[in-house]
Amino acid sequence: xxxxxxxxxxxxxxxxxxxxxxxxxxxxxxxxxxxxxxxxxxxxxxxxxxxxxxxxxxxxxxxxxxxxxxxxxxxxxxxxxxxxxxxxxxxxxxxxxxxxxxxxxxxxxxxxxxxxxxxxxxxxxxxxxxxxxxxxxxxxxxxxxxxxxxxxxxxxxxxxxxxxxxxxxxxxxxxxxxxxxxxxxxxxxxxxxxxxxxxxxxxxxxxxxxxxxxxxxxxxxxxx
Amino acid sequence: xxxxxxxxxxxxxxxxxxxxxxxxxxxxxxxxxxxxxxxxxxxxxxxxxxxxxxxxxxxxxxxxxxxxxxxxxxxxxxxxxxxxxxxxxxxxxxxxxxxxxxxxxxxxxxxxxxxxxxxxxxxxxxxxxxxxxxxxxxxxxxxxxxxxxxxxxxxxxxxxxxxxxxxxxxxxxxxxxxxxxxxxxxxxxxxxxxxxxxxxxxxxxxxxxxxxxxxxxxxxxxxx
Numbered sequence: 001x002x003x004x005x006x007x008x009x010x011x012x013x014x015x016x017x018x019x020x021x022x023x024x025x026x027x028x029x030x031x032x033x034x035x036x037x038x039x040x041x042x043x044x045x046x047x048x049x050x051x052x053x054x055x056x057x058x059x060x061x062x063x064x065x066x067x068x069x070x071x072x073x074x075x076x077x078x079x080x081x082x083x084x085x086x087x088x089x090x091x092x093x094x095x096x097x098x099x100x101x102x103x104x105x106x107x108x109x110x111x112x113x114x115x116x117x118x119x120x121x122x123x124x125x126x127x128x129x130x131x132x133x134x135x136x137x138x139x140x141x142x143x144x145x146x147x148x149x150x151x152x153x154x155x156x157x158x159x160x161x162x163x164x165x166x167x168x169x170x171x172x173x174x175x176x177x178x179x180x181x182x183x184x185x186x187x188x189x190x191x192x193x194x195x196x197x198x199x200x201x202x203x204x205x206x207x208x209x210x211x212x213x214x215x216x217x218x219x220x221x222x223x224x
Numbered sequence: 225x226x227x228x229x230x231x232x233x234x235x236x237x238x239x240x241x242x243x244x245x246x247x248x249x250x251x252x253x254x255x256x257x258x259x260x261x262x263x264x265x266x267x268x269x270x271x272x273x274x275x276x277x278x279x280x281x282x283x284x285x286x287x288x289x290x291x292x293x294x295x296x297x298x299x300x301x302x303x304x305x306x307x308x309x310x311x312x313x314x315x316x317x318x319x320x321x322x323x324x325x326x327x328x329x330x331x332x333x334x335x336x337x338x339x340x341x342x343x344x345x346x347x348x349x350x351x352x353x354x355x356x357x358x359x360x361x362x363x364x365x366x367x368x369x370x371x372x373x374x375x376x377x378x379x380x381x382x383x384x385x386x387x388x389x390x391x392x393x394x395x396x397x398x399x400x401x402x403x404x405x406x407x408x409x410x411x412x413x414x415x416x417x418x419x420x421x422x423x424x425x426x427x428x429x430x431x432x433x434x435x436x437x438x439x440x441x442x443x444x445x446x447x448x
Contacts, residue, residue, distance in 0.1 A: 067375050092360075125349050132356030136316075139363035146367070150374035151291050 006032050006110060013055055013083050016126035024120055031116040037103040043087065044101040050090035051101070052111040056082045059107030063099045073149060075099055075142045077201055085134045091118035092135070148195060154187070158195050159223040161185055162205070162214060172214040230256050230334060237279055237307050240350035248344055255340040261327040267311065268325040274314035275325070276335045280306045283331030287323045297373060299323055299366045301425055309358045315342035316359070372419060378411070382419050383447040385409055386429070386438060396438040 006029055010017050020028065034057070037043060043061065044051045054061075061078040063086065078084050078101075085092075087101055091114045120127045148154040161181065165174045178196065182189040196212065199205045204220050206213040214220060230253055234241050244252065258281070261267060267285065268275045278285075285302040287310065302308050302325075309316075311325055315338045344351045372378040385405065389398045402420065406413040420436065423429045428444050430437040438444060 065371060065375065071375075073375065125353050129349050129353035129356060132353060132360045135360040136356045136363065139360065139367065143363065143367065143370070146370050146374065147289060150370065151289065151295075151297065 005029070009055060009057075009110060013081070014130065016124065016130045019126040020120070020124065024124060027116060028112065028120065031113040033111055035109055035111050037107045037109070039103055039106050041103045041107075042100060043103065043109075044099070050114050051087045052114045053088045053117045054078070054084040054101075055110040055112075056080055056084075057108040057110060059109075060104040061101055061107060061109075062104045063101045065099055073146070074198075074202060075145060076138065077104070083134060084138070085117075085131055086138055088112075088114040088117055090114060092131070144194065145198065148191065154191065154195055155198070155223050157185065158192070158199070159220050162212065163217075163220060163224075166214055166217075172217070174212040174214075175210060176212070177210055229253070233279060233281075233334060237305070238354065240348065240354045243350040244344070244348065248348060251340060252336065252344065255337040257335055259333055259335050261331045261333070263327055263330050265327045265331075266324060267327065267333075268323070274338045275311045276338045277312045277341045278302070278308040278325075279334040279336075280304055280308075281332040281334060283333075284328040285325055285331060285333075286328045287325045289323055297370070298422075298426065299369060300362065301328070307358060308362070309341075309355055310362055312336075312338035312341055314338060316355070368418065369422065372415065378415065378419055379422070379447050381409065382416070382423070383444050386436065387441075387444060387448075390438055390441075396441070398436040398438075399434060400436070401434055 007025075010025075010028065017025070037059075043054075056078050058080060061084075063075045063078070063084075064072045065075060066072055084101075086099055089099075117127070117131070121131050122128070158181075161184070162174060165176070166172055176184075178192045179189045181187075182192045185192070196205065196207050199220075200207050202219070204214070204216050204223075206215050231249075234249075234252065241249070261283075267278075280302050282304060285308075287299045287302070287308075288296045289299060290296055308325075310323055313323075341351070341355070345355050346352070382405075385408070386398060389400070390396055400408075402416045403413045405411075406416045409416070420429065420431050423444075424431050426443065428438070428440050428447075430439050
């Protein structure tokens with residue numbers, strides 16, 4: 001782990017940067033470090049760990065929750081330039097929900113100390129607003145996923161639909177627009193698009209203009 | 225619906241009040257109204273409706289989500305003095321998740337126009353921070369509930385535990401502390417306490433010091 005000059009990255013990712021005093025800027029910089037994780041490493045796991053606020057410089061991370069029986073559900077993924085505050089949840093009273101974060105590929109990330117970010121958030125209203133807006137956006141996405149998967153079983157229903165279509169034609173390619181699928185399933189286009197993106201991230205399908213290609217039929221069957 | 229002088233209520237519920245300019249204060253006041261709802265009224269339902277930011281003056285509201293098959297899950301309840309921003313979600317890009325809000329009892333509430341609250345939130349960083357902090361807190365609670373109920377089936381497991389205990393003793397009172405229940409179930413005390421509170425809000429049990437009284441056995445059985 002090394003420290004360095006992160007000013008450019010901070011300017012790019014933190015809209016509150018211009019509202020920090022010189023000493024706040026220095027505090028942030030001196031409590032930031034670069035870390036490398038190997039594919040499969042767990043960065044953050046449950047209540048016990050509190051890695052800090054993350055900026056992804058390279059690679060991909062995956063946040064998921066774990067049931068009592070060890071079942072996983074992917075909540076969101078972090079790619080280059082994504083900022084994540086859920087991994088600093090321990091210092092935010094407003095966040096009592098826990099996720100696990102693992103490196104899906106080899107990763108290079110910036111880590112800002114939770115304690116320092118929290119301190120800045122308490123003394124600077126711009127940092128506070130940024131933090132909670134970021135958390136709200138993430139929560140909203142996660143709730144959508146949980147609702148569709150756990151409550152509506154929409155992942156299961158879409159899996160059944162895609163397998164049925166593939167069986168009909170004998171091909172692994174489904175030539176329907178998201179709009180058409182939504183109509184056939186009695187759902188909304190936006191819901192179909194987001195769930196297909198979820199499937200694509202999970203490497204179950206490939207989505208391109210007007211064509212959905214099933215790339216992992218076993219994984220798709222496992223959803224049913 | 226009437227308008228009036230809400231200054232005292234604003235001071236009490238909005239920590240950003242002192243950071244508003246005189247014209248912002250007037251804008252907020254003149255776009256606030258009192259509304260009464262009867263038990264069973266739906267205040268807010270899905271994407272189409274956007275009632276506004278709510279302050280509860282009297283009564284109780286319940287927020288829930290609705291599955292495709294009409295199944296309901298209670299996400300949170302609002303009591304006197306609670307503030308709710310999810311009911312103004314339409315104007316917040318960061319919130320894409322929809323809930324229904326109904327009056328559980330006859331209610332008197334203050335409603336602040338979504339559009340005006342959004343306008344203030346865009347021009348005043350203190351309003352913005354307040355809004356997102358409120359949303360984060362609510363989301364965090366809701367995620368906890370969804371995780372426990374939909375993913376861990378902890379409501380079901382606790383229902384089975386309570387019914388088993390009641391059967392053992394032949395009484396509808398279970399004399400165990402939350403700590404003891406947690407140990408027996410292999411869970412954490414905090415999880416047991418929150419779920420018992422959820423049951424109590426749903427009028428399934430009564431919780432007092434060291435005693436859990438089952439008040440609606442049918443509802444408890446229906447969870448299994």
